[in-house]
Amino acid sequence: MPLRGEEFTGRTVEEAIERGLLELGRKRSDVDIEILERGKPANMLGMGGVDARVLLSFTEEERAQEPEPVVDEREVPRRPDAVRAAAERAADEAEDALPAFAEELALGLTVLTSLLEKMGVEADVTLDDRPGMEGLEVEGADLGALIGRGGENLVALQQLVSAIASKSVGRTVHVPVDIEGYRRRREDQLREIAHRVASRVKTTGQAVTLEPMLAYERRIVHLAVQEQPGIKTESVGIDPNRRVVISSTDPGARGPVGFRPSPPGGFRDGPRPIRPGGPGGFPGRRPYPPRPGGVRPPRPGGFGPAQ
């Protein structure tokens, strides 16, 4: 079996190894690691450091035996409509999720750091491995553009980091990324909104439609109130105008009001059906309910301007 070796460098031995594995598309267990140079960290001014160098060697044959990563859905082109109908909710709620473990976070750190470096973004990336708080945190000046409107660029960054890390370890991993605490604040806010609206829905029975949100944001809302009895949530509309509707499961509950889904091209679902006396509702519609006090007394002076 032909043996091949390639040399990689990084600021630390670990970084050099990760970089090599990434480049080769191999797992740590598939290669033989030889440390050529331990490297020295740079001084405060970023000068005088020595890069770590490692030699990764592997047998060429292993490539063929390497188990093909489970055919990932993302490689299979599907009709957008079919995907929508079937997998929307799942996608809302599961966003490729598999919790990131310490090793994957460390890999994500390397991936994210080099991504930001290539982008020319000056920022510090730190790793949080406290249980329940796992993720990467980016801090620096002027990161507003990197967060993007409504956090869309942050989501893109996280998707790429997760995709690259997944590729590198050979299975799907999810690496949570935050920039300047944006996501944490936004998630707290979303949960707060979800709870507040849910309790209002519960008391009034009136369903409420929230503002349009990104998939991961909708997921937070669904999860925040899924435990609450008497409350259900669903997503309606088309991205980027997809919204969560929080409604009551009470039989007499009313649907959302004040929500006009207006995708270009008009209504997608057609007009809202009139319930012909739904469960618990009144039997049919009457144009004018009888006044509790009987007939309306005539207005003095009649209608029209005062005389």
Add this chain to the structure above:
Amino acid sequence: MSKESELLEHVARALVDDPSGVVVKEEQDGDFLKLHLQVAEADVGKVIGRGGRIAKAIRALLKVMATRDGTKVNLEID
């Protein structure tokens, strides 16, 4: 090669099975930068992603870079 091309190449190589099949070409037209990405046929799905997610994410990051420099960028996957 522009910073944008370098990022694109870096990301694409990290996502595909065959990094040697990754080719990035760029056309600069004033403030407008057009990038063409080629990957091995079997890897096309990997750089596009389910429902175009990955391609969309790459474009988003390229746009962040371009906006900062006051230019425009366009990515085509061939």
